[in-house]
Amino acid sequence: MRVSDDQLNASPWFDADWYRATYPDVELSGLTAEAHYLRVGEPLGRRPGPSFDPRWYLAEYPDIAQAGVSPLLHFIAYGEKEGRLPCGLEAQRWDSALWRQTEPVSACLQALEELLAGVSLPEASYAGFALGRWYAWQGEWTHAAACLARRSRGKGVLPSHHGPDLLTVETFGRSGQLSRAWQALATLQEHAPEWPDTRLAVANLLAWQAAAYPEAGADRQHEWQRQRLKWINGVWQCHGLADVELTDPNAPPSLDHLAAHDSPFLPHDSPLITVIVPAFKAADTLPTALRGLAAQRRVNLEVIVVDDASPDETAAVAEAFAASDKRFRVIRQPSNQGAYAARNRGLAEAQGEFITVHDSDDWSHPDKLATQLAGLLANPEWKVCCSHWVRCSPDLVFGRWRMEEGWIYRNVSSLMFRREVFETLGYWDRVRVEADTEYYYRILAAFGPEAIGEVLPGVPLAFGRAVHGSLTAVGATHLATQFRGVRADYRQASEAWHRAGAERPERLYLPAEPAERPFVAPAAMLP
Incomplete structure (x- = not known):
């Protein structure tokens, strides 16, 4: 791992003057502060700077x-970009307590406010992000923007x-402070001009400006x-993927x-991919999902729509679509x-050499399945291939319920x-x-990390519809319960099962209708 002395000295994480003042033996050694730290100080666990x-x-x-690499050099070369932290932070601990509800919310917010007003740059900057993220989740966009601006x-x-x-751009935009949002966007474009999330942020601002x-x-x-559509297409153009257009320009x-833009080409020698589409009360959104699948390029498809006894016209919509495309068929629960x-019903009838799932209210880019298939064919050690996606509103405004490193993330x-x-399995x-997350980690436990590959990380190959009232957005099964609540309890129990069966993958086999559960699940998650 190569980091030059110039890079080391330019980093805020190495402070030669502080290091010499803190450790007097540096002057006696005859070594430069940089050389002494790497040869002597780091093996002894010494800090290269206060942070x-x-x-x-x-x-x-x-x-x-x-x-077995240098922690400092790794952080400078890779860890900082990956979002790793350089040291333990009070702000991070209070942020964790806030989401895990291990301390009163008011106490967490007060502690973070005090850290934001403090003199420690790492603590203050992290506290500002933590507060901004919390208030954004609460929909208090003006308050969130004020914290991030500090x-x-x-x-x-x-x-x-x-x-x-990115969150700063979003909070200014959603709070109607468009001038400040454009200023924040200019900063983001300066530091990450080719980042796909930056392009989506431009599209968002244009939408808010039009409104x-x-x-x-x-x-x-x-x-x-x-221009909105142009910026969205730019995300894919950079990677040689197809543009999309609008049914009504x-x-x-x-x-x-x-x-x-064009109809798909289906080579006869392409391995068959089965796509399972579980659907319930999806009459309004299912056409979008099915059109996106029908437009997949360079793949051989079997699409199984499983209607979960919907009270609306979901089954009729699916059957009408299947009547016009022989690759589609419908199963009624x-x-x-x-x-x-419903997924399991489709899985039992899948004929494909490769299998995937598509939600009934999402949309996939026309190159999504071909890109995933190419990854699997090029990497025989992969058992599974992941792509990335981004959540958006029906009017195509992008976001994420809880900001991490960006809006775009792995689509498990x-x-x-x-x-x-x-x-x-x-x-x-x-x-x-x-x-779906449990299945991902079951695969990881059974086959190891080398069996899971990703294609085009950071490039969204699907748009997930963000709708208020879904199981991920409200109530006892909200995504926030992954920190404390039913999702966290479920993950803990499932991970214990995975660990117990990891050495013999067949022990992790789960029938479609098991006589008894392999691990306990919270009552709120049971059907």
């Missing part, structure tokens, strides 16, 4: 300890990824909407108006049993896996939520 703790770093990130800029701020800057100025005139409104961009039971609900995974757990 980096090598012992903490190795304890917090055991993969770095196992690699964060310092430059070297030494934490977290050091672009998530805080804020309805009197701007038809021509200007049309140009703003045209005169309408504003929306999730339900996205369309591929006799009674409502839940999304994962749409794994593409080889048939042997199904034959070894069986079906999804029949719970209301979280079973």
Whole structure:
């Protein structure tokens, strides 16, 4: 791992003057501060500056300890960009307590406010992000923007990824402070001009601008909407992927108006991919999902729509679509049993060499399945291939319920896996939520990390519809319960099962309808 002396000295994490003053033996050694730290100080666990703790770093990130590399050099070269922390932070501990509800919310917020007002740059910058993220989740956009605006800029701020800057753009935009949002966007573009999230942030701001100025005139409104689609397409163009267009070019961009430029080409020698689409009360959104699948390029498809006894026209919509495309077929569940039971019904009838899932209210880019398939064919050691996605509103405004490093992240609900995974591990757990994540970690336990690959990380190959009232957005099964609540309890129990069966993967096989559960699930998650 190569980091030059210039890079070391330019880093806020190495302070030569502080190091010499703290450790008097440096002057006696005849070595430069840089050389002394790397040869003598770091092996002794000494700090290179007030804000980096090598012992903490190795304890917090055991993969770095196992690699046997310099913790400081790793952090400068890789860890900082990956969002790792250089030392233990009070702000991080209060942030964790806030989400895990191990301390009163008021106490956590007060402690973070005090740290934001303090003199420690790492603590203050992290506290500002933590407060901004919390208030954004609460929908208090003006308050969130004010906290983020108080964060310092430059070297030494934490977290050091672009998530805080992206959240700053979003909070100003959603609170109607468009001038400040454009200023924040300019900063983001300066530091991350090619980042896909930056391009989506431009599209968002254009949408908010169009909504804020309805009197701007038809021509200007049309140009703003045209630019939105241009910025979205730019995310894919950078990677040689197809553009998309709108079914109605005169309408504003929306999730339900996205369309591929051309019809798909289906080579006869392409391995068959089965796509399972569980659907319940999805009559309004299912056409978007099915059009996106029908437009997939360079793949051979079998699409199985499983209607989970919907009371609306979901089954009729699916059957009408299947009548016009022989690659699609519909299965009707006799009674409502839940999304994962519907997935399992489709899995039992899947004919494909490769299998994946598509939610009934999402949309996939026309190159999504071909890209995942190419990854699996090029890497025979992969059992599973993941792509990335981004959540958006029906009017195509992007976001994430809780900001991490960005809006775009791994899509574990749409794994593409080889048939042997199904034959070894069986079906999804029949719970209301979280079973896709459990299946991912079951695969990881059974086959190891080398069996899971990713294609085009950071590039969204699907748009997930963010709708208030879904199981992920409200109530006892909200995504926030992954920190404390039913999702956290479920993960803890499932991980114990995975550990117990990891040495013999066949022990992790789950039938479609097991006689008894392999681990306890919270009552709120049971169908």
